Amino acid sequence: MKIVFIWLFLLSYAFASDATIEVIKKVESLPTLAVEDSSISYDDTFKLEFFKTLVSDLNVISLFNVDRHYRETHFNDTNVITDNKDMNYVLRYKMFEDDDGALNIETKLISNSANVFIKNYKISSKNVYMFVAHAIAFDINEFMGAPSVAWMKNKVIFSRVIDAKLSEIVLSDYTLNYQHVLVKGGFNVFPKWANKNQDAFYYTSFNSTKPTLKRVKLSTGVTETIISSDGMMICSDVSVDANNLLLTMAPNGQPDIYIYNVNTKKYKRVTTYGGIDVNGQFLDDENIVFISGRLGYPNVFSKKIGSSSVEQMVYYGKSNAACSVNGEYIVYKARESSNAFSENTFNLHLISTKTNFIRRLTATGVNEFPRFSKDGDAILFIKNYKEQSALGIIRLNHNKNYLFPLKYGKIQSLDW
Amino acid sequence: MKNIVLTSVVTALLVFSGCSSKDPIVDESATEVVAQPAQEVASVDTETVGKDDASVTSENGMSGADSNEMTMANLEKEMLSVYFDFDKFNITSQMQTKIANDATLAKTSANSFMIKLEGNCDEWGSDEYNFALGLKRANAVKNALVSEGVDANRITMVSYGESNAVCSDKTKECWAKNRRVDFKLLP
Structure with missing residues (x-):
């Protein structure tokens, strides 16, 4: 006994x-x-x-x-x-x-x-x-x-779609109480903080022939064109030292993940699968986690930069089309129901790379675009439910979710 | 407990100093306006058009550029959007006749224009995967056009993910209308 x-x-x-x-x-x-x-x-x-x-x-x-x-x-x-x-x-x-x-x-x-x-x-x-x-x-x-809630003082940056091919990039606090439009006019999406000080950001502009990655300094508004690609151009992640970017580009109509060095302006292709490879996230300096359609549906995989072997990270969910990583934890979006009219279509799930447990983090609506806080204490995400778009915060250690609705438009993507 | 009065200026915002005005810091809708010192400009050249020169040979009386835009707009209407199944980017047999029509137009009346293929998805996610799906759809249409004899160098592609919906109802029919590739012509 x-x-x-x-x-x-x-x-x-x-x-x-x-x-x-x-x-x-x-x-x-x-x-x-x-x-x-x-x-x-x-x-x-x-x-x-x-x-x-x-x-x-x-x-x-x-x-x-x-x-x-x-x-x-x-x-x-x-x-x-x-x-x-x-x-x-x-x-x-x-x-x-x-x-x-x-x-x-x-x-x-x-x-x-x-x-x-x-x-x-x-x-x-x-x-x-x-x-x-x-x-x-x-x-x-x-x-x-x-445990620290330093993320509470972080600035959130998000893109708000207000009409077909029309969006704006907005700076806010985590509750959406404060909002300031940073980029308006045309179609601009996927904003991403350029460093941990949050004094500059990247975003994709669709306002020239090719999708173009731009970098804006917050204090001056000075905008710099970084790189363009036919088809797709998204900055998915920025390394901790801010020197390397994981980009999704599609120079020949083939979406793949590339690593781009901010200082040398040189880039290298990281994935080579003939289908869809997107949403690269640094696991550390040498390894990435990403979303790939190589099983016939989107799922979460990892690979070492420069190596050809790929490891499947998630075994639950019919369609796992987005993820965010913090240490050993991966939060991902999974389709729960093939019934498009169900009230419970996409939920966020948390897994640890060290155990087999899966924890469902949301219960209703379409929950997507999860982003861990730097310290892993909280997850910011988008919830679309009953015609309303909201910013959500998940407090992992307290098992609580908080929602802050957007007054108009729909949140497309975010970073904090 | 000893009371220590701490004073802190909240710095969180202070990076917002660049945002003190209500205006966005980047406005992509407007062209940059650069103030120039006042300078006297030459008077406008004038010419008198004689009676013979005044007769217009072009039937619609529009300038070349206007006429070009009209032609492009009319041709775009004739080019048929290609639709896709849920979560798929392969071209179905029903869509082949549309592609054949589009390829013929691209090789004849529209042969002097660049073709921009815009891939679109239904509202199943704003993430990168959905953008990539839209792009793979555009790429499938590009390959089909090329195999019908259209020059690949004339074709550019872009994906708008779920952000360019033509129908916003919550029905299967509506979503099917959004899973499409549209044609745009560029000079």
Whole structure:
């Protein structure tokens, strides 16, 4: 009997850090948190908007049961509002505009009548308030000692199709609250950050005879033409050091993956199969994961750059047409039903290259274009459901998905 | 616990300094406008057209360029889109007659134009694979045209994936209309 228990213990320990195992946490067991507004500037509409954004961010960090009631009090009151007296934590903040028009926010986290965390923030314009809300949630998450949610402060770049052959490339935060059109006019798709600093991006322009890859510097808008190809031209991935790109090109009507060196401007063909090879993702400096139609349907494969052998990575799903990689984990899109009118057509799945487990990450609608965060903590994806296009965030370690709908158009592709 | 007041200027945005204006930083719809210093320009040359020269020989009275565009637009209408089965890029036997028609036009009335084949897919995904599928469809049409005697150097290809739908209903008939290769003529 003892041996059985020891085995069970070892088994549970071995699986504890495997992201393909679903984490079931009881919502009731999370500490409670209420938010109190003590702002002295700004109108009620803006105050409520900020409150909503902050509450949403605090929900996404998945550490608290967040109370959604809007309540106001004085910043220096020693007691929390009566309604909040039973809360484990109360986050109180004060927004005020200074002489330069900048938005200042003082915050304090109160627990058991003590200020346990205090921090002040300042941003030049109130129009970008959502990034302060993300920063506050990030800091509280750090204070609580939870794994980093640095992705929350990342910028998202996506292409929005607004009509046939008409799209725009948009910069946003992960909630789509902030949106700024970076490229408009014509058909421009597949934006991809050029480096981890997110100060430049690549995209495909369809506005000349051949699809063309361009690079734009964010601070100046200076645009550089990188390379063109007949048929197809997509930047699928950028290496960690930003020196190499995995491109899908089709110089003779044959879509294949190429590796392109940004410094030498030379490229080399990586795949040679006569059908479809696309969506190359760096597994490391020498190996890639990609989507190929070599089995008669799209599926996920890997290969070493320069070698001819190819390994099948995924054995579940009828049509696995997109993927993203982080360390040992691969998230991929799989067709679940051949019934095109089913409500459950494409779902995202997570596998580990080290175990045989498969975890389904979404349940309804068409879920596609998964992209891991750099640290692997979260996955950003596109959900199309009932005529609406939304940006989704999957918190792997918390088993929770959050959706942020797009007001118009359809998200075609994204990066963060 | 010791209270430490930390002050932080949120830097996340600060890269947005380049985006402080409402305008996009790249506008592909407009041509670049470069301000020039004011400069006096020569007056416009004039000429008087004599009565004999005023009679127009061309029947429709349009300039060469306009007439070319009209011819291209009319020919494009005569060129028949080729349709494909779900997740397939092979040309079915029903489509062969359309290809034969298109090849004949390409070799006769349209023989002075470049041909752009635009591959399209239904709404089964915005990913690269769907773009590649559209391209393989365009390539299949290109190969069929070449085997009918059209010069391969006259043909360029592009794929729009699911982003150039002609029908947006959620029906099988509608999706079938979107799985197609269209013909465009270029001068």
